[in-house]
Amino acid sequence: MRPRQFDLIAFDWDGTLFDSTAIIVRCIQAAVADVGGRVPDDRSASYVIGMGLMQALAHAAPDVPPERYPLLGERYRHHYLAHQHDISLFDGVLPMLHMLRERHHWLTVATGKSRRGLDEALRSTELHGVFDGSRTADETAGKPDPKMLLELMREFGVEADRVLMIGDTTHDLQMAVNAGCASVGVSYGAHEPDGFDALSPRYVAHSVQALHDWLQAHA
Structure with missing residues (x-):
């Protein structure tokens, strides 16, 4: 089996996993x-x-x-x-997350939502228990400050070159750059993908299925 490239995968929430x-x-x-x-x-x-x-x-x-x-x-x-x-999850999000869990990646959330808002969202969906950790903007620094990712890296004992950030905005990708991590952009959320190029994401996914396929092949 191919060795995995990333131990920890951090997802943005709104516009990346949630159709909000x-x-x-x-x-x-x-x-x-x-x-x-x-x-x-x-x-x-x-x-x-x-x-x-x-x-x-x-x-x-x-x-x-x-x-x-x-x-x-x-x-x-x-x-x-x-x-x-x-508001609901984008189609295909749950199978993608379950695939990553089966491959033993640590799955986390790095979001501009509040802790209360994220916890309510997790309780109201099938995502309860899927994620290993999370950071919200009201408990640490907001994006594009890298503090969310740096705290998650410390929590799980993972170096920056083993971390992948996935998000739909330039704020997400700039946070990854600031933390020294790789990133993947998604074009189906809040920001137009033409702004992603300067931030050098590994890939830009135009659908959840495309993101799933890329992660399966490259993460």
Whole structure:
């Protein structure tokens, strides 16, 4: 059997495993409207996906004064909670994860979601118990700071050259670069893949099936 190349595989959540990009964009836009800010267009709202919540909202609504950020965050959470059960895993995610587990990779999540939000998502899907570890933006530094990956590497005792980060945004891939890790981009999430080239991912997958096939052959 071919030796595996990566011991630890870190996945972004929204737009990579979870088909949530469109709903997150609408929730950001609704939250900004609620506090009287200039509503960002779809491209601007999707660009901030993957960042920590307050960092993302501040970037998406630069005309909203900082003293209104707590209300902005509250309104985003209100809209997201109203729609969170409308979101599902991309087709093919579970078979892909089970394939990787059978090959004894450590599977982790590195996400801009909050710890509470990630734990709720894990409880509400068939993913409970699939992942060996995770980091969220509110318990460490947000992307593209490498701290999430560095903490996971320390937790599992894995060197950077044995770690693969998979995500749908330039924030994910830049985090991998900053941590000294390899990356794979997916084009079906929040960011257009033309921005990935400068960050040198090993591969850009245009579907979950393509990602599955690449991981099976190369991870």
